[in-house]
Amino acid sequence: MAVPVCARRHTPVADSSLWPWSSACPKGVAGRPLAAIAPCGVRTFLDARRHRDCPICPASVIVREDDTSLPTLAALTTLHPGPAQTGGGASILELTAIACARGTRQLFEDLDAHVGPGGLLRVSGPNGAGKTSLLRTISGLSRPEHGAIRWQGEDIRRLGENYSSQLIYIGHAPASKAELSVHENLAVSLALQGRRPAATQIDAALQAAGLSARRAVPAGLLSQGQRRRLALARLTVQPPAPLWILDEPFTALDATARGWLVGLIQDHLRGDGIVIFTSHDRTGLETLPQQVIEL
Amino acid sequence: MSHTELRTMRCVLTRDLRLAWRRRTDSIGALVFFIMVTGLFPLGMNPDPTVLRDIAPGVIWVAALLATLLTLPKLFAEDHADGTLEQFLLAGTPLPLLLLSKTAAHWLGTAVPLIVIAPLMALQFNLPAEATGTLFLVLLLGTPTLSLLGAVGAALTVGVRGAATLLAILILPLYIPILVFGAAAVGDSLRGMPADGYYATLGAMLVLALFLAPWASAAALRIALD
Numbered sequence: 068m069a070v071p072v073c074a075r076r077h078t079p080v081a082d083s084s085l086w087p088w089s090s091a092c093p094k095g096v097a098g099r100p101l102a103a104i105a106p107c108g109v110r111t112f113l114d115a116r117r118h119r120d121c122p123i124c125p126a127s128v129i130v131r132e133d134d135t136s137l138p139t140l141a142a143l144t145t146l147h148p149g150p151a152q153t154g155g156g157a158s159i160l161e162l163t164a165i166a167c168a169r170g171t172r173q174l175f176e177d178l179d180a181h182v183g184p185g186g187l188l189r190v191s192g193p194n195g196a197g198k199t200s201l202l203r204t205i206s207g208l209s210r211p212e213h214g215a216i217r218w219q220g221e222d223i224r225r226l227g228e229n230y231s232s233q234l235i236y237i238g239h240a241p242a243s244k245a246e247l248s249v250h251e252n253l254a255v256s257l258a259l260q261g262r263r264p265a266a267t268q269i270d271a272a273l274q275a276a277g278l279s280a281r282r283a284v285p286a287g288l289l290s291q292g293q294r295r296r297l298a299l300a301r302l303t304v305q306p307p308a309p310l311w312i313l314d315e316p317f318t319a320l321d322a323t324a325r326g327w328l329v330g331l332i333q334d335h336l337r338g339d340g341i342v343i344f345t346s347h348d349r350t351g352l353e354t355l356p357q358q359v360i361e362l
Numbered sequence: 363m364s365h366t367e368l369r370t371m372r373c374v375l376t377r378d379l380r381l382a383w384r385r386r387t388d389s390i391g392a393l394v395f396f397i398m399v400t401g402l403f404p405l406g407m408n409p410d411p412t413v414l415r416d417i418a419p420g421v422i423w424v425a426a427l428l429a430t431l432l433t434l435p436k437l438f439a440e441d442h443a444d445g446t447l448e449q450f451l452l453a454g455t456p457l458p459l460l461l462l463s464k465t466a467a468h469w470l471g472t473a474v475p476l477i478v479i480a481p482l483m484a485l486q487f488n489l490p491a492e493a494t495g496t497l498f499l500v501l502l503l504g505t506p507t508l509s510l511l512g513a514v515g516a517a518l519t520v521g522v523r524g525a526a527t528l529l530a531i532l533i534l535p536l537y538i539p540i541l542v543f544g545a546a547a548v549g550d551s552l553r554g555m556p557a558d559g560y561y562a563t564l565g566a567m568l569v570l571a572l573f574l575a576p577w578a579s580a581a582a583l584r585i586a587l588d
Binding site: 231243244251255 | 366369370373374377380381384385443444445446448449450451452453454455456460587588
């Protein structure tokens with residue numbers, strides 16, 4: 068029998084007296100505001116339209132109609148002061164003895180990292196050191212040669228789509244189609260994440276990205292910086308995915324857009340999100356507490 | 363399958379159809395190729411109506427098959443180049459379902475115009491109405507399998523230099539059963555024999571491909587992008 072854990076699988080709760088609710092999976096309760104209630108009484112908001120099934124099955128928490136009298140995930144750190152590395156909370160993302168090779172070349176090995184809620188992880192190193200490979204590995208696009216990556220205590224390979232639906236990966240390429248309009252591109256990107264935001268939300272995201280005047284313009288007519296902003300506009304749609312993996316997100320952005328992105332990242336960290344990014348330049352994030360992996 | 367997955371599949375289908383429409387030169391190119399190949403045979407061969415009628419099923423099927431093959435290298439190549447494939451792999455919807463949508467869009471954008479124009483091409487070969495009807499039906503049953511099998515080849519060769527040649531070498535042998543049964547159905551229809559058995563066989567191939575090909579394509583893409 069699985070040991071119950073808190074809402075984000077941080078901490079096993081050995082004391083069964085803290086487990087007053089049944090662990091039935093709430094499939095079929097779509098459409099109503101739900102919250103995952105952990106045995107410790109912490110609630111994590113869930114959007115039933117995004118999480119088609121119980122996202123934490125086999126259910127160690129109960130997903131039920133939200134109860135606003137309970138504390139939010141922000142209180143988790145106090146309730147479960149785990150072995151924090153970055154972010155001050157218990158570890159959500161764990162990289163253990165990761166090794167990666169490209170062809171016959173070993174890029175890195177024995178790489179460990181633990182990132183908790185509100186954690187910022189910067190991956191740095193010279194060109195070809197394996198920064199993108201590491202980000203792709205963390206996102207699940209590539210398999211590590213050795214080692215394991217765990218999200219909320221579970222191997223990301225086992226989690227499959229339940230893991231990928233909780234992350235946003237923005238790579239070097241903009242993932243937009245030149246023939247589709249800015250609005251269409253963003254709608255498709257969000258649909259792939261399993262989201263169905265209202266048109267007003269998409270418009271709000273485009274406005275935040277400074278692209279509202281170009282919403283009907285084919286993405287092929289945008290500048291590099293604007294295409295980058297279009298890719299980053301996905302980050303502004305609420306509720307945000309908890310894990311952001313950003314490969315050189317500041318590339319091609321002007322000063323205003325860089326400031327906007329720094330603000331987005333800060334807001335995300337304040338909301339207990341995790342950000343993993345690479346950058347060669349000064350970004351404006353240097354003043355924040357962060358973990359750095361030097362490859 | 364959940365509502366979210368269905369919605370995402372529909373979104374991918376709509377996106378690809380929209381792209382096919384806005385880049386219609388690709389689909390038109392395949393259609394023109396099909397028309398030209400089927401049109402060249404009556405010009406280059408003995409114009410005896412009996413000879414033309416006998417070769418029609420094979421010529422039309424080979425032309426349809428090559429026209430489909432012509433469009434396959436682009437099925438994943440552009441999504442790979444612009445990073446969209448990575449987003450597919452990280453989508454909340456299982457990859458095989460997304461690839462099924464993409465393949466459906468490929469079939470609608472490439473094969474359906476060929477199926478629609480095929481009866482007109484059959485006129486050049488002096489095919490009787492009944493055989494033309496059979497040709498239409500076997501194309502309708504066989505071309506989705508061509509797209510599904512082609513998607514597996516396209517996934518295996520994504521990002522590979524010389525992908526088009528490799529794709530043809532990989533996929534053409536898999537197309538042989540469809541070509542044989544598709545052409546034989548029209549041939550038997552010409553001789554006044556029923557083609558029901560061929561419909562059943564092509565239908566069975568389609569069902570098998572529908573269930574297996576998207577999963578094979580997904581596995582191939584994951585390997586290619588690893």
